[in-house]
Amino acid sequence: MRESDLTLLVTAARKAGTIATGYFGKSPQVTDKPGGAGPVTEADLAVDLMLADFLRDKRPDYGWLSEESQDGPARLSTARQFVIDPIDGTRAFIGGTKDWSHSLAIVENGAVVAAAVYLPLHDLMFTAAAGMGAQANDQTINVSRSAIDQARVLASKPNFAPALWKGATLPPFQQAFRSSLAYRLCLVAQGRFDAMLTLRPSWEWDIAAGALIVAEARGTVTDARGLPLMFNNAHPQVPGVIAAGNDLHADISARLEPARANH
Structure with missing residues (x-):
């Protein structure tokens, strides 16, 4: 078999x-x-x-x-x-x-x-x-269900630039970092952190496995524009990633500037 x-x-x-x-x-x-x-x-x-x-x-x-x-x-x-x-x-x-x-x-x-x-x-x-x-x-x-004012968010420093957020105001969450994008996604799936985001184009190999793990842990994972991730693209990149519990994902997405996908 x-x-x-x-x-x-x-x-x-x-x-x-x-x-x-x-x-x-x-x-x-x-x-x-x-x-x-x-x-x-x-x-x-x-x-x-x-x-x-x-x-x-x-x-x-x-x-x-x-x-x-x-x-x-x-x-x-x-x-x-x-x-x-x-x-x-x-x-x-x-x-x-x-x-x-x-x-x-x-x-x-x-x-x-x-x-x-x-x-x-x-x-x-x-x-x-x-x-x-x-x-x-x-x-x-399973992912956590933290609100944004209690959330611990994994991302590299450029993603926390005020200009990327509406009103140039960073949400009141805690910032953290891990080197591996795949691991960041898995930490969100595990509920050890509440969200991760990367607003720059991301290679499929960095995020494909972690994206499914978040989704199957009852989270929401999209590209930086809030659209579903699609893989096996001719050019194997997607326009960033946002991963979190459903409500937190919606809150983070709503606070980002619309042009953030090409950061």
Whole structure:
């Protein structure tokens, strides 16, 4: 019997963790991607190579989109696609902190149907399958229901610039940050933080898995304009992300300037 897509992603994520932790803290080789796209380590590339071999061998008919693989049009004609970030939070990985993750998703008809986000140094596995709820280490998780004046919001500093908010007034929430976008989404799904937002264009591999996990944890996750997220785009970016419980999501969206999507 063929294993489920979610089981496959979990197995692959654990394999990725074994490889990445073998490099962690040992000064892995680092190079800078062209065009200021950020650093990449030999660990990112080793994980990507393993995942491509392992997952594509198991599902040869699935398309492939990974941060560390060359993209092409072939995936656009497939029924399902892997959307992978071998190491999300590479700067945290290089810096020796623990908050980096492996983000693995499967997309069908533009929507994520299975997802796993694994933080090996926390031994923390977030999972979700469409219609089946979200879990952290096999325990059901749900978003919080905090109001905006009590909310803890994960975002990088540029997202808190007053000019992005109506009346140039930042809402009365607490600000926090984690390096990995996938982990930020999962922390919201887990209810440890109340919302996350990024108002800049976001690569699909950073957010696909976490977006399903938030949605299955009874949260709302949209692009920065409040529209549904769609994946497997020809150019694999979406215009930002807002994720929170339903009421808080609506409140945050209402307080943002309409032009924030292109920040």
